[in-house]
Amino acid sequence: MDRIQVKNPLYPLVCLGSAIALLVGGLMCAKQTVFPFFVLMVCLLYALFGLGKVTAKCFMVFIPVSIVFALFSFLLQRDLVTAVQMACRVLLIGLSAVPMVTLPAVNLTRCLTQLGCPRIIALGMLIAIRFVPVIGDEVRRVCEAMRTRSVGMSVYRAFIVPVMMRVINISETMSLSLETRAFSIGDEPTSVSERVTFRLRDGLYCVSCVLLLAGLAVAI
């Protein structure tokens, strides 16, 4: 996840709001001829706000994926229009996720803490987001161990039990580490080391999104 971060990320709630708004807007026009223009405008908007490289990477991943999905859709339903719409929807999911993907998870947590969100929510969200690659590696390791021992289909005994043991061990080590650093989820006053603030750039991005969606509403 760190590999797709940008130098200057947007304000977390702006990222979240724009991801939802652009996805909903895009889905509303996914079946119409205005959709390619919408995608083009969103790309331009992202490029203007420093998300151009990530958008290009997103296209490199999602264009082949959307083609595969469209092919499957065409093979299953024998309808070219449905297949194209499927490709558009898949592409849109990737495109609308760009602001959220570029957002460092710690910024989201800091923002939530600043806004007075309960610490259990902020901590849980941070761990859940950050631990996806870690747990993925653990799962891969268990799979490799299964292959080394030539274990075939014994998913229950050879896969789930070791994965669960690892997950429990990781969580125990992690909670111990948090407690030894005096982290608590009580009502004690807290400070945020680096405050995440809403800047003029975020405001401009919001206005641009609203204008884009208003234009889309007029076009539909």
Next chain:
Amino acid sequence: MRFKLERFAVKDIVFLAIMAALLFLCSAVAMPLMTITLFGLRNLATAIFYGLFATIALMKVRKPGAMSLLGFFNAAILIMMSPVMFVTTASSAILAEIVSIALFKTYENNKAVTASACLMMPFSLPFTAVFSVIMNGVSFAEVLNFSWLVCLTCVGTIVLSFLGGFLGRKIGKELKKAGKLK
């Protein structure tokens, strides 16, 4: 038995969050099924994993609110990709917890744990239908197009969810014997 609210400890939150990350990885199996518009197919594919891992999570953290937190943390990862999935996952987890707590009052009983974990995926079906109607601009009749196949996916989701719950309890007992669960 009376309903009692218990405070979550750091280790509970950490465990639930890590389990949410694991659930997210398991739910990735439903990604290729996006090409098929059959209602309930993605729920069917992920039901067994949600039943299994949610049961183990609740066997470790037997506190009211644990299921909602698990659902919320899982949904927090999904929000990065689709806000719709956030609403569906979080709402179904909260609903499953409300039903389970209303019936059993506490998670001390293993039946309450299984009920809460296994009801999550079946409860996500109505939310999926509503969002399909809203987001794709189609009617309910179109969503539930192939009637017998839809029945099959819905029943399959419920059966697989409870099968996952049963497996979860079995694994949970083994982990308990190994001293990893209370």
